[in-house]
Amino acid sequence: xxxxxxxxxxxxxxxxxxxxxxxxxxxxxxxxxxxxxxxxxxxxxxxxxxxxxxxxxxxxxxxxxxxxxxxxxxxxxxxxxxxxxxxxxxxxxxxxxxxxxxxxxxxxxxxxxxxxxxxxxxxxxxxxxxxxxxxxxxxxxxxxxxxxxxxxxxxxxxxxxxxxxxxxxxxxxxxxxxxxxxxxxxxxxxxxxxxxxxxxxxxxxxxxxxxxxxxxxxxxxxxxxxxxxxxxxxxxxxxxxxxxxxxxxxxxxxxxxxxxxxxxxxxxxxxxxxxxxxxxxxxxxxxxxxxxxxxxxxxxxxxxxxxxxxxxxxxxxxxxxxxxxxxxxxxxxxxxxxxx
Amino acid sequence: xxxxxxxxxxxxxxxxxxxxxxxxxxxxxxxxxxxxxxxxxxxxxxxxxxxxxxxxxxxxxxxxxxxxxxxxxxxxxxxxxxxxxxxxxxxxxxxxxxxxxxxxxxxxxxxxxxxxxxxxxxxxxxxxxxxxxxxxxxxxxxxxxxxxxxxxxxxxxxxxxxxxxxxxxxxxxxxxxxxxxxxxxxxxxxx
Numbered sequence: 001x002x003x004x005x006x007x008x009x010x011x012x013x014x015x016x017x018x019x020x021x022x023x024x025x026x027x028x029x030x031x032x033x034x035x036x037x038x039x040x041x042x043x044x045x046x047x048x049x050x051x052x053x054x055x056x057x058x059x060x061x062x063x064x065x066x067x068x069x070x071x072x073x074x075x076x077x078x079x080x081x082x083x084x085x086x087x088x089x090x091x092x093x094x095x096x097x098x099x100x101x102x103x104x105x106x107x108x109x110x111x112x113x114x115x116x117x118x119x120x121x122x123x124x125x126x127x128x129x130x131x132x133x134x135x136x137x138x139x140x141x142x143x144x145x146x147x148x149x150x151x152x153x154x155x156x157x158x159x160x161x162x163x164x165x166x167x168x169x170x171x172x173x174x175x176x177x178x179x180x181x182x183x184x185x186x187x188x189x190x191x192x193x194x195x196x197x198x199x200x201x202x203x204x205x206x207x208x209x210x211x212x213x214x215x216x217x218x219x220x221x222x223x224x225x226x227x228x229x230x231x232x233x234x235x236x237x238x239x240x241x242x243x244x245x246x247x248x249x250x251x252x253x254x255x256x257x258x259x260x261x262x263x264x265x266x267x268x269x270x271x272x273x274x275x276x277x278x279x280x281x282x283x284x285x286x287x288x289x290x291x292x293x294x295x296x297x298x299x300x301x302x303x304x305x306x307x308x309x310x311x312x313x314x315x316x317x318x319x320x321x322x323x324x325x326x327x328x329x330x331x332x333x334x335x336x337x338x339x340x
Numbered sequence: 341x342x343x344x345x346x347x348x349x350x351x352x353x354x355x356x357x358x359x360x361x362x363x364x365x366x367x368x369x370x371x372x373x374x375x376x377x378x379x380x381x382x383x384x385x386x387x388x389x390x391x392x393x394x395x396x397x398x399x400x401x402x403x404x405x406x407x408x409x410x411x412x413x414x415x416x417x418x419x420x421x422x423x424x425x426x427x428x429x430x431x432x433x434x435x436x437x438x439x440x441x442x443x444x445x446x447x448x449x450x451x452x453x454x455x456x457x458x459x460x461x462x463x464x465x466x467x468x469x470x471x472x473x474x475x476x477x478x479x480x481x482x483x484x485x486x487x488x489x490x491x492x493x494x495x496x497x498x499x500x501x502x503x504x505x506x507x508x509x510x511x512x513x514x515x516x517x518x519x520x521x522x523x524x525x526x527x528x529x530x531x
Contacts (some may be wrong), residue, residue: 085472
């Protein structure tokens with residue numbers, strides 16, 4: 001029976017969906033920092049909307065990658081080795097973005113601030129691009145030989161799925177970030193975010209829509225799910241236009257959930273298809289760990305996941321409420337050294 | 341060591357298997373002995389400096405328990421030097437683990453029948469080329485090098501700024517009155 005492997009496949013897709021949903025708005029806010037906000041105080045408003053949550057959200061990425069490694073070691077080995085260069089770049093983007101958040105306020109020159117603001121924006125865009133591209137690639141496949149190794153060198157992963165998935169990831173994060181800012185801020189930034197969200201929603205969704213739509217080629221009945229995703233996206237647009245901020249945020253998330261469901265229900269039972277020969281494709285059966293490992297992991301997950309979700313809900317409730325420019329304290333300056 | 345060696349040779353072989361997974365290393369004699377001086381001292385440095393870091397932190401908590409900062413110059417110098425302790429402990433511990441487990445990348449778990457283990461020579465992904473490894477090695481070293489310089493400069497700025505730079509609340513003479521109106525309040529921690 002492959003029931004355990006199927007459960008873990010579903011769990012891993014849930015983790016990747018959770019990551020895209022949660023870190024999606026963090027990445028979007030990061031990308032918007034240099035362009036949406038004019039003054040230094042406005043930039044700090046943007047940064048502080050994600051201040052309490054960005055690192056917790058990033059842990060979903062660690063968990064998703066770690067769970068993939070533990071539950072499907074062959075999937076992880078093939079995919080991560082094949083994407084060695086882009087994932088190294090993604091790692092550099094993750095490092096720069098995290099450091100940018102921590103360092104930005106610790107210097108006071110214009111050059112220092114604008115360097116870290118751009119590090120934040122470029123890092124965020126890089127993460128969104130490479131994670132989006134990676135997920136699209138794992139659903140569409142790579143030229144794998146019978147050992148699960150990629151054929152064609154370090155750049156054989158470049159292709160249309162990487163482009164759709166990557167640009168789709170950036171577009172999704174941008175719109176998600178704008179909708180989130182509409183929920184979390186007051187005044188100018190709130191108005192501007194709503195305006196931008198209305199204009200950018202449809203063009204930014206093209207990449208993911210193509211990726212979601214391709215699932216129909218795998219299983220025709222998924223057209224129902226894709227249509228539902230398109231309806232959710234349309235509803236998001238009308239919610240944004242009518243200023244229903246909470247509904248817009250929820251609907252945009254629902255659109256993501258439906259779309260990813262279509263993609264991975266279409267790929268099932270493949271976790272990483274081979275474009276050379278379907279006999280080389282990695283499936284949930286050929287890529288998974290032993291039943292013993294999967295059982296132990298399941299027990300741990302059943303106990304720990306509710307706790308994690310519980311304290312994440314707690315932290316979001318704790319920091320509920322809008323942030324305005326008046327809430328931002330004066331920048332803390334290091335006193336000039338006193339020589340003794 | 342002398343009793344363990346024959347045991348390992350019996351269980352896991354004296355030579356690497358003749359298998360393409362081992363590449364040019366297939367059939368090589370296995371050296372089960374890690375570099376003992378690194379293993380021996382790596383562990384002691386990790387624990388020693390880890391204890392120093394924990395001890396200094398506990399001492400600092402105790403000395404600042406009344407919301408004041410001690411003025412002793414020697415204590416200050418000691419505090420400065422102790423910044424290095426967790427870095428040394430971390431690095432020593434990392435080197436100890438990575439080098440101590442050789443020649444295995446996954447050390448065997450002898451408790452179970454189907455002992456899982458993997459020799460380092462078999463661990464390299466066949467799809468990786470030396471150029472790809474060089475790319476990650478150089479780019480990560482470069483980024484960490486740059487960030488180390490930035491971090492050191494920030495540390496120096498904050499150390500020169502004294503206690504007030506890290507803990508403004510300790511040195512503030514008049515406490516700002518508590519604001520009850522939420523609209524006028526500011527974030528107590530902000531990036």
